[in-house]
Amino acid sequence: MPTHKINCTxxxxxxTLLLYKHKYHPYITQHxxxxxxxxxYCKSGFTYPLPTSTSLANLYASFCDGLNPNTKKMRLESxxxxxxxxxxxxxxxxxxxxYTSKDYFxxxxxxxxxxxxxxxxxxKFPRSKGVAIDFHPRPKFLDDCKNLEWLQVDLNKKGFGSIFRSKFDLVFSITVIEHILIPNVFISDCLSIMKNTGTFYITAPAFGSLASRILKGRWSYLIFGEHINIPSKRGIILLMSQEANNKQFNKPIIFSRSIILPYPLVYYLKHFGLNxxxxxxxxxxCLSLPTGILEAGVCFKNEPLTSR
Ligand SMILES: [Zn+2]
Known part of the structure; x- marks a missing residue:
């Protein structure tokens, strides 16, 4: 056991408590x-020490579109x-x-x-303007999305939000935070590009969820070296509250709750080798099983949109 204090991210x-020692990535076994x-205290899970940027770069270099090969293959098929x-x-x-298909946002x-x-x-919203960012280049899948701009950005780099000149009405980050090295820096950047009346919405695996407690080391979102920081419902509230407070928003509403993601049945069957x-x-x-996922974010009490 380490003698110095290890703080929750x-x-x-x-x-804090050391749960798993000297583990390796399930597919890239040298990682x-x-x-x-x-x-x-908050029941979140986290990696310490953090993987080096070189080892992470090597891990992602072996992936396609940011997903590990097994997940990517099954997602394409489902x-x-x-x-x-x-x-x-x-x-x-x-x-x-x-918002309707006629609204600009x-x-x-x-x-x-x-x-x-x-x-x-x-x-769904052809008059809206969207930006998508990630570590890798624009996937060909998005070729026909004319109202979408793709930017290749290092999401672990502090200040990535500063590349944008304007702020957004909706800020999504779907199952990303668990891959991020320093969650508070990431959340701070996400909130810095949200309008003062905007909405920030994330999903993430939920550490401390029933599924994670029952399945323990076999919980499918526990991917050592790839899912680096896994929030609990309480942990993400505490982190978002702190970062929203730093931004001095006017009466932000911070939310976090368990959700059930409807995964295709064939995904589950293939996951268990039943091809x-x-x-x-x-x-x-689709099957709706409680796999241990949360949604969280920041929103505001807004005036309804006037029709245009
Ligand atoms: Zn904590």
């Missing part, structure tokens, strides 16, 4: 060793539109603005991955 508490801690649509609808609900997808959410936003059985089912059939 979400709430800053030094009341490690990793020590993973739990915060006894439709995740239902999940991304749920993210969009929930974010819009928090914003309290009833701006949005950004931070850590856009394969671009699935960006594409849905681009098509032959998966072939009998449509990719559109």
């Amino acid at each position: 979400f709430c800053g508490s030094s009341n 490690g060793p990793i020590d993973f801690y739990k915060c006894k 439709s995740f539109d239902k999940w991304f649509n749920q993210c969009i609808n929930n974010a819009l609900n928090y914003s309290q603005k009833k 701006t949005w950004i997808d931070i850590g856009a991955g394969g671009g699935e959410l960006s594409k849905l936003m681009s098509k 032959n059985i998966a072939n009998f089912f449509s990719e559109k059939i």
Whole structure:
């Protein structure tokens, strides 16, 4: 056990416990060793010491569009539109603005991955203007999205928000924060590009969720060296409250709650190696299982949009 204090990356508490020692990434088996801690105060999970930027660069260089090869292959074969649509609808609900296809507004997808959410936003709101950013170049999948700009950005670099000259109405970051080295710097940058009346919406695996507590080391979101910091519902509230406070927003509402992501049935079957059985089912059939995911963010009590 370490003799010096190891602080939680979400709430800053030094009341932490070493849960897993000298672990390696499940697919890129030379990536490690990793020590993973739990915060006894906010129940978040985090890696200490952090992987070096060289080892992370090597890890991501072996991936395609920011996803590890196994996940990427299964996602291509299954439709995740239902999940991304749920993210969009929930974010819009928090914003309290009833955007229609005729409205002009701006949005950004931070850590856009394969671009699935960006594409849905681009098509659903053709008069909106979107930006998608991630470590890798623009995926070909987004070629027909004319109202979408892609920027290749290092999301671990402090101050990435400063490259934008204007702020956004909606700021999305879907299952990205767990990949980030220093969560408070990332959240600070995300909030710096949100309008004062805007909405910030993230999803992330939830450490301390029922699934994570039951499955322990077999929880599928516990990916050593790739999912570096995994917030709990309490940890993300504490972190966002602190960063929203630093920005001096007017009466921000900070939210965090468990959500169920509707994964396609074939995804689960293939995850458990049941490929032959998966072939009998449509990719559109989704299962709603509590896998341990949270949504969180910052929003404001807004006046409804006037029709135009
Ligand atoms: Zn904590």
